[in-house]
Amino acid sequence: MPIKVLSQLRLLSPALPVSLVPKAKHCSQFACFRSINSTLSLVFPLRLHKFAAFGTRPGSQLGARPFRARGAARSAQDFGREARASKSLIEDEAELSDWVSDLRTSSLRGRQTSDEDSDSDMAGKRNRGSVGGRGRGEGAREGLPVKRRREGETGEYDASSRRRVRTQGGESFPRNSALRGGNEGGRFQARTTGGRNGDSRGRGRGRGRGRVVDSVFRKDAKKGPGGRSGFISDQDGGGDNDEEEMASIGGLGDLLVEEESDEDEDGKEREEDDDDSFYKNRASSSLGLEKQYQAKVTPSSAGSSDSYLSETRFDQCSVSPLSLKAIKDAGYEKMTVVQEATLPVILKGKDVLAKARTGTGKTVAFLLPSIEVIVKSPPADHDNKRPPILVLVICPTRELASQAAAEANKLLKYHPSLGVQFVIGGTRLALEQKKMQANPCQILVATPGRLRDHLENTAGFATRMKGVKVLVLDEADRLLDMGFRKDLDQIIAALSKQRQTLLFSATVPEEVRQVCHFALKRDHEFINTVEEGSEETHAKVRQMHLVAPMEKHFSLLYALLRDHIADNVDYKVLVFCTTAWVTRLVSDFLGELKLNVREIHSRKAQNYRTRVSDEFRKSKGLILVTSDVSARGVDYPDVTLVIQVGLPAGREQYIHRLGRTGRKGKEGQGILLLAPWEEFFLSTMKDLPLTKASVPIVDPETTKKVERALSNVEMKHKETAYQAWLGYYNSDKKIGKDKAKLVQLANDFSRSMGLDNPPIIPKIILGKMGLKNVPGLRSS
Numbered sequence: 134m135p136i137k138v139l140s141q142l143r144l145l146s147p148a149l150p151v152s153l154v155p156k157a158k159h160c161s162q163f164a165c166f167r168s169i170n171s172t173l174s175l176v177f178p179l180r181l182h183k184f185a186a187f188g189t190r191p192g193s194q195l196g197a198r199p200f201r202a203r204g205a206a207r208s209a210q211d212f213g214r215e216a217r218a219s220k221s222l223i224e225d226e227a228e229l230s231d232w233v234s235d236l237r238t239s240s241l242r243g244r245q246t247s248d249e250d251s252d253s254d255m256a257g258k259r260n261r262g263s264v265g266g267r268g269r270g271e272g273a274r275e276g277l278p279v280k281r282r283r284e285g286e287t288g289e290y291d292a293s294s295r296r297r298v299r300t301q302g303g304e305s306f307p308r309n310s311a312l313r314g315g316n317e318g319g320r321f322q323a324r325t326t327g328g329r330n331g332d333s334r335g336r337g338r339g340r341g342r343g344r345v346v347d348s349v350f351r352k353d354a355k356k357g358p359g360g361r362s363g364f365i366s367d368q369d370g371g372g373d374n375d376e377e378e379m380a381s382i383g384g385l386g387d388l389l390v391e392e393e394s395d396e397d398e399d400g401k402e403r404e405e406d407d408d409d410s411f412y413k414n415r416a417s418s419s420l421g422l423e424k425q426y427q428a429k430v431t432p433s434s435a436g437s438s439d440s441y442l443s444e445t446r447f448d449q450c451s452v453s454p455l456s457l458k459a460i461k462d463a464g465y466e467k468m469t470v471v472q473e474a475t476l477p478v479i480l481k482g483k484d485v486l487a488k489a490r491t492g493t494g495k496t497v498a499f500l501l502p503s504i505e506v507i508v509k510s511p512p513a514d515h516d517n518k519r520p521p522i523l524v525l526v527i528c529p530t531r532e533l534a535s536q537a538a539a540e541a542n543k544l545l546k547y548h549p550s551l552g553v554q555f556v557i558g559g560t561r562l563a564l565e566q567k568k569m570q571a572n573p574c575q576i577l578v579a580t581p582g583r584l585r586d587h588l589e590n591t592a593g594f595a596t597r598m599k600g601v602k603v604l605v606l607d608e609a610d611r612l613l614d615m616g617f618r619k620d621l622d623q624i625i626a627a628l629s630k631q632r633q634t635l636l637f638s639a640t641v642p643e644e645v646r647q648v649c650h651f652a653l654k655r656d657h658e659f660i661n662t663v664e665e666g667s668e669e670t671h672a673k674v675r676q677m678h679l680v681a682p683m684e685k686h687f688s689l690l691y692a693l694l695r696d697h698i699a700d701n702v703d704y705k706v707l708v709f710c711t712t713a714w715v716t717r718l719v720s721d722f723l724g725e726l727k728l729n730v731r732e733i734h735s736r737k738a739q740n741y742r743t744r745v746s747d748e749f750r751k752s753k754g755l756i757l758v759t760s761d762v763s764a765r766g767v768d769y770p771d772v773t774l775v776i777q778v779g780l781p782a783g784r785e786q787y788i789h790r791l792g793r794t795g796r797k798g799k800e801g802q803g804i805l806l807l808a809p810w811e812e813f814f815l816s817t818m819k820d821l822p823l824t825k826a827s828v829p830i831v832d833p834e835t836t837k838k839v840e841r842a843l844s845n846v847e848m849k850h851k852e853t854a855y856q857a858w859l860g861y862y863n864s865d866k867k868i869g870k871d872k873a874k875l876v877q878l879a880n881d882f883s884r885s886m887g888l889d890n891p892p893i894i895p896k897i898i899l900g901k902m903g904l905k906n907v908p909g910l911r912s913s
């Protein structure tokens with residue numbers, strides 16, 4: 134009884150201290166919870182895995198080398214004692230979803246818990262990019278109503294605010310095509326923030342802290358520190374190649390709220406706006422002393438406008454010989470531009486916010502100096518049982534955490550006393566706890582939700598966290614959006630204020646730049662390697678859009694792929710779809726057309742996703758149809774084409790998805806396939822070099838083939854795709870506000886799959902979507 138179920142959950146909402154939670158596990162109404170959970174997972178396909186206190190934790194993660202104690206005991210307050218106040222479940226929908234999940238996990242089905250998150254669907258809700266709300270990651274869930282939205286999530290907002298960039302003099306102006314000029318000078322902008330407010334941002338390019346980067350490197354190189362020697366045998370920290378869609382997602386709280394009135398929903402929005410203004414106020418005060426400076430890369434690195442490597446070699450920098458040895462083994466000789474720009478600043482101990490294009494080596498850019506900080510810092514006194522974590526890297530996805538840990542392992546190859554470990558959602562907390570106890574490492578890579586779990590539930594962990602010298606937020610804009618902020622608040626509160634903080638991302642929207650100041654010191658430096666007036670995307674990636682009626686999308690997609698395959702023997706294509714279920718549908722469809730295709734999304738079991746991800750990384754001649762689980766950070770080499778079908782979650786998400794091709798200075802191609810009513814999205818990307826794609830030929834024979842393929846796709850898959858499609862676009866303010874029109878469009882989508890009669894949707898779901906009694910829908 135879903136309504137009853139929701140009311141039962143609501144009964145639990147006023148305050149649910151963690152300590153009370155385990156009792157739920159032994160609740161006599163276990164069967165009832167199981168049914169709650171299965172109903173909820175059907176209706177709200179959330180990722181449900183985190184709430185450790187409610188039951189067994191799934192999965193595992195890999196540790197690496199042990200921590201070598203270097204001193205005596207050191208005390209710190211246990212975070213547990215400062216644990217969060219009890220709160221409403223509605224306030225923290227992700228945790229509620231996790232709790233529900235754990236009930237399911239503990240259910241009599243005896244299912245392998247490590248697959249839990251595959252049951253959740255993160256992809257049903259439009260995720261408006263980095264300033265999006267709780268529906269982060271791959272979006273949120275299939276077929277869900279998503280009412281709670283923040284102003285910052287709208288395309289219009291993105292359009293106006295995103296394109297505000299600073300001139301050398303610090304004034305803001307809209308970026309437009311006239312300002313694009315490549316980076317003939319090969320220069321990047323590096324600025325500091327930290328003080329001045331408002332419009333009088335002061336000094337112009339080249340003034341203030343101006344300096345020439347290569348001279349800095351030469352100077353620094355003379356200092357070259359020594360290092361320890363030895364070979365590390367234990368490399369397991371990087372081996373777990375899990376996929377993370379997001380540490381947690383929003384939604385259930387939304388739904389509970391939605392069940393009530395619009396006023397409630399508005400109230401929720403106001404609550405979040407209040408959060409925003411709190412951070413923005415803090416942010417603007419930290420912007421008061423803003424300074425700017427310009428740095429220059431060496432002339433030779435200025436060659437191509439898209440050059441990702443600088444002329445500076447790692448051995449010209451102040452890097453320890455053992456790190457240099459590892460860098461050499463990894464095959465890196467010259468630094469990438471972002472590495473060159475950030476290394477000396479980080480080594481000086483500054484907080485840094487860095488922006489650099491996708492695939493340009495940001496991971497090494499933050500890992501290498503972090504390792505150097507540890508190597509150079511004197512041994513501290515500490516509790517041998519609870520040795521401090523010295524570097525903490527927080528990533529928004531499991532995949533990224535795993536990649537970063539693997540990269541760290543490469544760099545630590547010759548540092549025998551240093552190790553890396555990663556902790557990620559969707560895995561068994563207890564196992565992580567054991568591994569951390571047995572093998573405490575100095576570097577920890579984590580997803581935010583899981584990190585918070587450890588803070589709250591792992592003995593001594595909070596004490597270890599107090600030792601963090603360097604905090605890295607990878608994909609900073611994503612991490613600092615509303616969805617992760619609560620987790621981050623708690624995490625940051627648990628860290629020492631003496632730490633150094635580094636924020637890296639390919640996209641740093643202005644509003645996030647402001648919000649992010651809560652994590653950084655006032656005198657931090659903003660190092661932007663994307664030249665003013667140039668695009669955030671790679672010049673070598675040809676970007677095109679194709680606007681066509683929805684009924685043609687399947688044929689056009691097939692024709693685009695067919696043509697691309699014909700022209701590229703070593704084709705490697707990513708097809709991004711709006712939701713997990715739409716991803717499955719498209720994959721089925723392309724499979725029916727005998728294309729070599731794989732699918733990856735949050736509905737797939739973790740081990741399958743890991744396997745497919747690995748296969749795609751290594752393969753050529755393969756198409757990977759994917760939801761936004763692959764949008765950020767995933768380093769698939771040599772992707773020749775990225776196709777995005779339907780509205781991306783936002784401008785930033787478009788850029789990150791596109792960034793899966795053209796990595797490391799390579800060429801690539803991107804095509805955005807939209808319906809005419811989605812064309813408005815292009816206005817948010819006017820400063821990007823998108824051109825109109827030529828429409829591929831779809832002859833009658835191809836049309837027939839496509840129709841046949843669609844008719845072979847399982848009906849159930851079409852039904853779920855229809856529902857997911859409806860949920861996704863329903864959450865878009867622009868499209869979702871006119872429900873009748875939305876349903877018309879959904880029915881067009883249904884027809885495009887070959888279903889003239891749209892699939893039936895259960896009334897309860899329609900109610901949740903706010904679509905009850907909307908003409909054109911069929912309900913049961």
Ligand SMILES: Nc1ncnc2c1ncn2[C@@H]1O[C@H](COP(=O)(O)OP(=O)(O)OP(=O)(O)O)[C@@H](O)[C@H]1O
Nearest residue numbers: 465467468469491492493494495496497639766768
């Ligand atoms: N100095 C270097 N020289 C050559 N290759 C490098 C260097 N530094 C990093 N790389 C490689 O470049 C690739 C891209 O790096 P990475 O994934 O860190 O990019 P990124 O900027 O974080 O991308 P995204 O924004 O998509 O997350 C990786 O395969 C990495 O091993």
